[in-house]
Amino acid sequence: MSDVNISKLKGIVGDAYVIDFPSEMAKYLKGQGKPAVVVLPASTSEVSSIVKLANEKNVKLGVGGAVVDTQGITGGIAMVMSRMNRILEMDHLNLVAVVEPGLLHKEFLLKVGEAGLNFPPEPYVIETSSIGGCFAIGDSDSKSFEYGPTRTFLLGFEMVLPTGEILEIGNKCIKNVSGLDFIHFAVGSQGTFGIFTKLLVKLLPVPEAKKAVIGTFASMHKANATFNTLIKRNVHPTRMNLINASLAKIAKPGTEGQLVIIDLQGFKESGKNIVNEVASVLTLGGGSDVKIIEEGAEYDQVINGWLKARAELNAKPSEIVEFVVGPMKMPQALSQLEAQTGELGAYPGIIVEGLLGYVCLALPEGTDKLALARKVNKLAMSLGGNVKGLLGHKLKAEVYNDAEMWKQTTSLLSELRQQFDPKGILNPGVSLEA
Amino acid sequence: MGVLADVYEMLNTCNKCGGCHTACKTYKLTGSEEMSTRGRIQLIKAVADGKLEPNEEYEDAIMSCLLCGECAVTCPNGVHGNELVMAARRDLKLRKGIKPFAKSFALKTLASPKRLGMGFRLFGGMGKSVLNKIDGLDYFRGIDIKNFPTAKKPFLEQVPEKIKVQNPKHKVGFYVGCFLNHSLDQTAHSVVKVLAKNDCEVIIPKDQVCCGLPQYCYGDYETAKTNARKTIDTFLDKYSDAEVVLTACASCGSMLRHDYLKLFADEPSYLPKVKLFCDKVVEFSEYMAKIGVDQSKLHNSSPLTVTYHDPCHMVRGLKATKQPRELLQMIPRVDYKEMFEANRCCGAAGLIQAFYHEVSTDITDQKTQNIKDTNADLVATSCPACMLRLQGGINKAGQKQKVMHVADVMANAYED
Amino acid sequence: MLSQAVVKRLKEIVGERNVVTDKVGLLTYGYDGTLLSGEALGVVSPTTTEQVVEIVKLMNEQDIKLVPRGAGTNESGGTIPSAKSVVISFTKMTKIHEIDTENFVAVVEPGVINFDLQVELAKKNFYFPPDPSSFKASTIGGNLGECSGGPKCFKYGVTRDYMLGLEVVLPNGKVIQTGGRNFQSEPGYDLTRIIVGSEGILGLVTKVFVRILPIPRAKKTMLALYDKVEDASQTVADIVAAGIIPTTLELMDNLLINTTEDFTHAGLPRDAGAVLIIEVDGYPEDMDGQVKTIGEIASKIAKEFKVAQTAVEVDQIWTSRRSAFGSVARVRPSYGVNDITVPRSNFPKAIGGVLKVAKDFGVTIGVVAHAGDGNLHPLILFDQRNKEETETVHAAEQALCMMALDLEGTISGEHGIGLVKKKYLDKEFTPAAMEAFRKIKRSFDPSNRFNPGKIIDL
Incomplete structure (x- = not known):
């Protein structure tokens, strides 16, 4: 039996946004895992409440923009961010936008284009990729030589930590070296440090030709x-x-x-x-x-x-x-x-x-x-x-016959993850072992 | 404390931005902060503030400065690191005299024409024959001693006091300087030849002495003053018909023209005379460029690639960089190539090459490489100390370039 | 004092000449570009990664902290020795291992001076975009530690954007490699990025893979002169609105125009209220159009607009800008450099804020700014010998930081936090963010061995 408290979840987001019929759940899920429930929060405080609830009983929680990878969350909660899909601000003077993570990447590109601006990162998968996912994965793409990789375009965010606490960081300054660079470090962390609930995104003028x-x-x-x-x-x-x-x-x-x-x-x-x-x-x-x-x-x-x-x-x-x-x-x-x-x-x-x-x-x-x-x-x-990626580091260490280095790297990565998510609740399917 | 108090405003103006790091060769090549301009300034300030008692390490930091003056050019605050080091050396001298004995002995020897002459003759005669028998001792502290040139007899004893020409247009007093007198007499002859070819009568006072720069640099202002007074009086009183006092040594030139004024700043009664003298001082290339050289008389049979090294005292002391280059390029078939960092110290820096030879050798090696990169056949310069240092470095690196004074290069271009 | 045994072992590791324990030597490693100072137990200058590892192990064994240092030109106090620490100086790790222009990468040791790398790259018609004003003296390792910026950030970004991979010695003495030699951001924890700008509190970088770019085929440098600083910021806003991304939008106020003129004699009119240096680069065919548009925009408000015609003119303009910091010492002997950044739209307000601080505290402030980035360097002039005045300056500096935060900005755009701004950090960051920094520090360095007390306390 699952430890998920469905009624409490319903109390947080409303009945309509808690789905526990497998047939209805399917369109939000991918992979082999069997989460107990799909939940669609509409605000940061709802996300925070859900995470806190998961913490009470150590329930695993997977997060996705439109679709959630179910690996590691059997019996747990799949959180779909698609209702948090607003553009909260489009600031032409500073060339920044404040976006919610569930907004589809392709929709965002459309809106940015209409505003006469440019957001260079390419969508991962055209139909389902979200802006939250874009930064959670944080890859480079074929335009990165000119524009820089995805991380270049994140200036700050609001994030719900694995404990349910809300963390805000960053500002509209395009130059900022204050504190440790958690802003860019979070890019690519695949939801293991926390769940993006707002993104402060850097934009560029539309190319002249x-x-x-x-x-x-x-x-x-x-x-x-x-x-x-x-x-x-x-x-x-x-x-x-x-x-x-x-x-x-x-x-x-x-x-x-x-x-x-x-x-x-x-x-x-x-x-x-x-x-x-x-x-x-x-x-x-x-x-x-x-x-x-x-x-x-x-x-x-x-x-x-x-x-x-x-x-x-x-x-x-x-x-x-x-x-x-x-x-x-x-x-x-x-x-x-x-x-x-x-x-x-x-x-x-x-x-x-x-x-x-x-x-x-x-x-x-x-x-x-x-x-x-x-x-x-x-x-x-x-x-x-x-x-490329973690797998590459592992294979490199293999070639160098340097098991020590690989051990150091992975233990550092898991220590970091552990510090942020001591109970191992968030996106457990994400592996740091390659 | 008085000496440091005088420069305290400047010490206080250093904001430790580190901009001078790039100017300081001893820092660049050692990576040691205590060998940097900023480090030295902060140490001097600590002594001035009474937070540091001068000790051996402090002395090393102060004495290892090349005094190349590049930091003064680089500092946007207008802090002159070299002047602060000079003050610190003076302060040290006043505190406890010049140490170690070797340095003090070297300075005393330089100051006295008699002792210096004897030293050179001894070295040229017996010294070298002994050295040549010692295998492996080609480079004593980075100096190419086996090939260190010594004049058979001092230049001043080789020439008459006046060298006349037909239809003289100018009368030039020649301040020869120790190096040209005792070591590179050939260059002194070149100077005379070029001057004569350009209708200058040359006056060469026999009783000239060391300009006092080495002593001045190590804080011995008293000895420096004695020699300076002698030099000034000799040229102004006994040979007042000389229109200019010409030197072919940039270091002497900078001392004669600029530092004499500082040296006598506390003697208002004598100062006007000093000023009169300083105004007369001119370096060889400056003078030739000023009176104009008849290019049609210059010959050169084979193509020659030439590069030029700016001695510290030439570029930052006398601030003359164009003239030597122009003169060289007047010579037919000369292909002039500029080297990287031409205006940076060659590593000689007076006694530094002997007392801080490791860093000095690194500096010279870098210079030698820069010379090599130009593919030049010949390196011209305007300071005998640089000439010897550069030739030593080039020989040690197994390179082929010949180092000559601009005067030598020009003299070769005149038919005898 | 280090024990004789420790000194002996240090000397065995790095060689006699690379260990400093005498008072004079220690004094010269006790300061940086700030007014702060400290005294280390010793200074050790390794020349290889293996030596760094040995030093870290020895220091761990002895329970002595390590403070990493490059050229010590920083403005954050990030290299000031903390109590019971040994300074590990990287100025002797100066090898450029490789410059691979075909693959846009250079591999260097941390002690390589930014300028020296630029010289080598220029021979191959390449360059390394981050060029902080200190670039002639500062090291790549130091640039990385502070995540330095420079005048080109508006188009090219800061140091973090040019770090491809690192070799890092961790506080436990183990070596890891982050990233790689190719320009490819990878999914997963971006360790390179968290180490850049961490001022050595997470690890000691012993090898750096940097991204290099071909020198742009063409560039144009322009000057616009204004009666008022506010007018210049209008031009900046208009240029950005026109969709042009200049490499540089540098601003200096009247005070700085005058002090730099004293040094460079570049011919800037001494009565101008502000000067804006604008530079664009790219393909030659695109230059004229951009210069024309910028000229039209600037001329609407500027009292004078000119395009530098010769390399000498360009050089003069840049010498003025680069000497800005130091040149103010001609007015007063000391200056405090500030490094606040605000969103571009708040730039005029920030200028107003600086004037207000100057008035409120009765101090003289000159302003240099990377206006395109909203990054201001108000320079407060004073005399450090005057204790009371120095206190006032510190208060004014705090006021400047608070003003930037009120304008939704940050207390550091490119100089870092170190010791100088540590006390204001919790004004900028929420407790959750501060805790996130601590979590990161704890993961790398649970015993707080590397550069303790910088940026955050554990």
Whole structure:
């Protein structure tokens, strides 16, 4: 039997927002766990009360924007933030917004766009990603070379701690080094330090111009070679991305071959010359159907296509392996990778973010992820990189045969988590062991 | 305390921002705060405040300063670290005399023409032949002693007191200085040659003495004054027909032109004469640039890549940086290349090279590398101490460049 | 006093010359850019990570605290030795391990001076964007410890945005690596970020992977002169509203114009109320349009607007700005540097607030500001020999901090907290946030061994 006190929960958020019929719960959940209840709070104080309630009986609590990962919360509470979806403030003078965490990322982008402003981080999964999730995961994306990774855009937040206490931090200053940098440290903590209930987000002016160049290539190697050419020519666009043939069809239906998408944001006058330079490099590099795309519907289509392909991989984190190498080391990386994957174009999905030296592989069914990750890590390390994330650190320590370092790292991480969440209530499914 | 009280305003103006770190070579190469301008200033202030009794470590901090003066240029507050160090050295001298014995002996020797001459002859004769027999002793405290040049006899004994030319346009008094007199006599000859080729009659007083800079730098103002008075009187009284007092040593030049005024600041009766003298002092390159050199007389058969090292006393003392470069570039087929940090100390810094040779050697090594990076065949400069230091460093690094005085480079460009 | 045995062991670890225990040496490691001072038991300057590990272990064994130090140019008191501590000076770890321009990364030791790195990078046409005014003297390790800013933050961000990965010696003597050498933020706890700006209270950084960028193909430096400081802040607001992101929007008031002129002779009119230095960078084709727009915006209010035509002019402008702090000593011998930041929209109010503090306390204040960031450095002029005046200055400094907080700002934009602002920290942060800082500190350093007493008390 579950220890969740349903009636108290109903008292906090109202009957309508406590759901304990499995059939109705399903649309809010993903994964194998079986939480006892889904609850949808509407305010910070409600979130705080729910967490305090969970504390009374040591009930596990999982949090999500629109959908909650149920791992580790069987018998516990799944908290869905979708009712906390308001934009509380859009401050043009300071270029900041105050947002509730349950607002969908795509909705936020729309509203920011309407306000004539720019929020660079890309949505993880187009339909379901929330702003809270965006910062809880805190990744980088293909625009990060120019704009900085997601954390760059968080100036402060309100958070309900695992004890139910409310913590507020940050201000509208774009420069702030006061205290320890808990603001940016919380980005990427995946809800283990607390639950975001308000986010103070940094915005930018809309880029003065947007343009894109696309082209298709017979091989991944040839396509990638054009990136190196551009970097050598000191051309650094906003995005410089490559999608392999299997995935390219999702990004742009009807694409034959590997798709290159070069995105230029903000290059007002220079963009006119740069797009031509880029187009020539792509053409001379063996690209076909090379096309310059001006700002407008077609441009949006191209970018959305990229986001779609990206989301395809993001949606299944357990079925991908990501690694980074120096951007200029990518040709060697791809050649060596081919020995593991077979012809790159035919692999279920490969994405290259050229400016960042980042590769994401969608694994074929039945792949031994860890085994592949080990091999990939070795090749990445030989090129000055590694598998991304905590897994990468673990594998690196393996390669160095430095169990001590890995032990130190994980014990430090769990100590931090323990300090904030001594009872281990919040998002127990999040692993710090890789 | 009096000496430090005089500079207390300046001590108090240091806000410890550390901006001078970048200027201070002894800090940059050691990474030790007590070897930095800021560190030295704070130590001096602690002594002035009575919070620190001068001890051996304090003396080291104060004595290891190169006095290159770069900190004074860098400080936006207008704090002159080198002047504060000078005051601290004077303060030390007044407290307990100059120690250790070696330093005191060296300074006394320099001050006396007789002793200095004897020292050089001894070293040039017996000393070197002994040294040459000792294997492995090529570099004594970073100084290339086996190749340390010594004049067979002092330059002053090699030349007449007056060197006449046909149709003289100028009369130049030549203050030779110890290094050119005893060590680099060839350079002294070059100076005379270039002057003569440019229609200058050269007057070379036989009884000139050390300018007093070494003693002044170590706080022995009394000896420095004695020598300064002698120098001033010699040139103004006995050789008053000399239009200028020319020196080819930037350090002597800076002392003669600027520091004499400070030295005699407390003697109002003598000061006007000092001022008269100081106004007459001119450095070789400054003078040549001023009177103008007839470029058509300069010859040079093969292409030559030349770089220039600014001696501290030239760039920050006399503030002359353009003239030597212009002169060098007047010579046909000279390809002039600027080196990185051309205006930074070469590591010689008077007696520093002997007494703080480790840091001094590091500084020289860096300089030598900067020279190498220019691919120059020849390094020109305007101070004999720098010449010797640089040549030593270059030889030690196994590089090929030759170091010459601007006067030497020019003299070579005139047909005999 | 350190025992002979400890001194001996320290010398065995780092070598005779890298241990300081004499009074003179200790005195020079007792201060930083602030008015504070302290005295350590000793100073030890390691040259390798292994030595750092050995030192940490030895100090733990002896129950002696460690205070990390770079060049000691900070304005926070972050490197002032605490009681019973040994200073660990990183100024001798000065190796630039690697500059990899193809992959936008440089690997350096913490004692590398920011300027020295810039010189090496410039040879390859690259640069490291964070360049605090102290950059000619301050170390990368120190920049990292304080999370330094500089004039380019408006476009390029602060030090934290350029740290890719770190090698860190923890208070228990173990070494970890955070991040990596590639520009990729990772999901998960961002240890790199929490260590940046932590002033050495969490760990000792022994290797730094920094992000480097190609020097922009073009830049334009402009000057706008105003009758009043408020007018300049209007231009700032208008430029941002026009969607332009300059690299730099630096402001100096009349007092600073005059003191810097004394030093640099850059030709700024001494009667101007304020000068705004505006710089944009990017591709050459984009420069003219931006300069034109900025010129139009500025000229609406400015009494004069000009674009620097030569490299010498640009250099002069920057020499003025960079010497701003020091130059005020020409008016009074001492100055207190403040570092408050407010949201950009409150910048004019903050300027008003500074004037009010000056009036209320009867002190002279000059203002330098990174106006685009809302970051003000009011410089309070005084003479430290006058105890009473010094007390007044401290009171004025507190008033400035409170004023910034009233305007929804922060007490530190780029200098850090250290000892100087520790006492105001709980005015800015709620008890829950203060406790979060303690939780972090406890996780890293439960026995409070590293730089104790800085930022927060356990």
